[in-house]
Amino acid sequence: MEAETTTAPKPLHAVVFPIPLQGHVIPAVNLAIRLATKGFTITFVNTQLIHHQITKSLPNPNTTQNDIDDEVVDIFSGAREAGLDIRYRTVSDGFPLSFNRMLNHDQYLREGHMGVLPIHMDELVRELVESADPTVSVLIADTFFGWQSNIAKKYDLVSVSFWTEPAIVFSLYYHLDLLKVNGHYGAFHDNREDIIDYIPGVKAIEPNDLPSYLQELDVSTIMHGVINNAFEGVKRADMILCNTVHELEFEPISTIQKRQPMYAIGPLISSGSTNSLVPMSIKPVSSCTQWLNSKLPNSVLYISFGSFVLCGKKDIDEIAYGLLLSKVNFIWVLRPNVVSYAEPYVLPNGFEDEIKDRGLIVTWTNQIEVISHYAIGGFLTHCGWNSVLESLWYGIPMLCFPLMTDQLTNRKLLVDDWRNGVNLCDKKPVNRFEVAEKIDHLMCGKSTKELRERTTKVKQMMKNGLTLDGSSEKNLSRFISDVKIKISDRSIM
Structure with a gap:
């Protein structure tokens, strides 16, 4: 048979x-x-x-x-x-x-x-x-x-x-x-x-x-x-x-x-193994690891406003001047088309000379690689949902500068509901002195520890969601x- x-x-x-x-x-x-x-x-x-x-x-x-x-x-x-x-x-x-x-x-x-x-x-x-x-x-x-x-x-x-x-x-x-x-x-x-x-x-x-x-x-x-x-x-x-x-x-x-x-x-988060399996970046990537390795833990502010939404030139200028006033270490992902799809953005005269070795400017980078580094202590973000999830996943508190679409509602979640972030500016227009003040508040203010503790709780909640x-x-x-x-x-x- x-x-x-x-x-x-x-x-x-x-x-x-x-x-x-x-x-x-x-x-x-x-x-x-x-x-x-x-x-x-x-x-x-x-x-x-x-x-x-x-x-x-x-x-x-x-x-x-x-x-x-x-x-x-x-x-x-x-x-x-x-x-x-x-x-x-x-x-x-x-x-x-x-x-x-x-x-x-x-x-x-x-x-x-x-x-x-x-x-x-x-x-x-x-x-x-x-x-x-x-x-x-x-x-x-x-x-x-x-x-x-x-x-x-x-x-x-x-x-x-x-x-x-x-x-x-x-x-x-x-x-x-x-x-x-x-x-x-x-x-x-x-x-x-x-x-x-x-x-x-x-x-x-x-x-x-x-x-x-x-x-x-x-x-x-x-x-x-x-x-x-x-x-x-x-x-x-x-x-x-x-x-x-x-x-x-x-x-x-x-x-x-x-x-x-x-x-x-x-969260559908990329990892090191995912990035090695499937390339996803639509722009050439600059590595920031060597520069970050020279910095102390939680001492660097990461700044990125996403891949395509435009910002006002005056706003970007004020953020640049605010960075100068804050004296904080930073990595700034600054696309040439950040303010216009027709003309490249130019930083204020003398900005790059002023920042010297405490600031690194790149046109694009591997965001996961950067924010997972021990030197990153905060993220100045446009509140795109991928950036929000990635920042929370690595326990990084955020400085929120929403530009359009869902980013405005995402800011509400982060600042008002979950309290994992603070507003870059409480009222428009963007002001360099308030930018410097908020950067200091995020990176080394009295409430920084509390902010990081709340972010860590959300991080653990997210990680628990992906367990068996x-x-x-x-x-x-x-x-x-x-x-x-x-x-x-x-x-x-």
């Missing part, structure tokens, strides 16, 4: 597609790696522009950057060598690489993000559904792709919306209709200053703590169209993944879960189980 043979079930195959911005690509790569370690097959998709930027930023001692043929570079080859089944594809957003998407932002959003890109993504998903082995069964795409649930439905895939910002911001966008009805959105809000206390899962919030797009009077812009489409689309998604920790934001998460399945699986019995790990397992049930149910129908 022949022995019975059983065929092992094929792994789940998910397509992962992030918004083509540095702050969205990083958590998406980390999500892909997390899922692949759980047995998923992943096809990760970047736009051709992001792929080009990453490959041109790769360090290669044997070639010049212009010699690198980015068509043959597979950024996930290291992950596959480590045993993870992560495949890689790219799609065109409809514009040549030379097209400046930042200078022509509205055109890019209208013709690319909402026009050509979904068409090209539809074609790629169809190809993968027809030919990939194992069969594609899940589409995980950034929430701001409002069209992703339509593509998933077309090919009978489980639709997963991936939210890369805090749950409180998700809830504010999700309940946009309530802001409209109550006169806190659009031309009807007339700069109202009364407290908003009617958003489910959100404690009373000041209007100036809303994401910047929800504060604008003109809501007829293409960006507001993107937001409206995104949050109509997300309500058709089967599931929502959120890069946060349940214990930090249980109220907005619990409220959304009454409407749709939401899983808090964060932690909330984020359990939520990821529950998500995978629910995906399998959803696929099984569809195969029966």
Whole structure:
């Protein structure tokens, strides 16, 4: 009698597609790696522009950057060598690489993000559904792709919306209709200053703590169209993944879960091993380690305002003068396009001579490598969510200088709710004397120890979430189980 043979079930195959911005690509790569370690097959998709930027930023001692043929570079080859089944594809957003998407932002959003890109993504998903082995069964795409649930439905895939910002911001966008009805959105809000206390899962919030797009009077812009489409689309998604920790934001998460399945699986933080597996930086990186090694513990302020949001020139000048007055050691990630996509920013005359060996200015660096160094004692940040999570993960208190979008709400979480940070300036405009005072307060003031102790508590909460019995790990397992049930149910129908 022949022995019975059983065929092992094929792994789940998910397509992962992030918004083509540095702050969205990083958590998406980390999500892909997390899922692949759980047995998923992943096809990760970047736009051709992001792929080009990453490959041109790769360090290669044997070639010049212009010699690198980015068509043959597979950024996930290291992950596959480590045993993870992560495949890689790219799609065109409809514009040549030379097209400046930042200078022509509205055109890019209208013709690319909402026009050509979904068409090209539809074609790629169809190809993968027809030919990939194992069969594609899940589409995980950034929430701001409002069209992703339509593509998933077309090919009978489980639709997963991936939210890369805090749950409180998700809830504010999700309940946009309530802001409209109550006169806190659009031309009807007339700069109202009364407290908003009617958003489910959100404690009373000041209007100036809303994401910047929800504060604008003109809501007829293409960006507001993107937001409206995104949050109509997300309500058709089967599931929502959120890069946060349940214990930090249980109220907005619990409220959304009454409407749709939401899983808090964060923080999706890069580590040294992740960076070695998959390059993610869209800019060439300068190492700061040797310089940091010469500094005392907790003596260096790290400064970065993210990868693309613009700052006012006067604000940057005042911050520079404030640094001079403070006498603190610092590393400043200062992009040439920090104040304009058309013209490079120039520091005040004599600034670099004044700072000498106590200040290091770079155009880009490996942020994890820097803030995990023992010499870093504080982070002057724009409050981008990746920066917030990374800073908390390493127990670094923050000096908050939010610029736009979710950063304004993130500041509220850090300063008012969790008390892991302080405002750079309590009132605008930015003033060099207040900047110097706040830097001293963060780095060596009377309350510095207390601030670090509170940050350490949040750090431990986050780390607990990623243990085997932690909330984020359990939520990821529950998500995978629910995906399998959803696929099984569809195969029966």
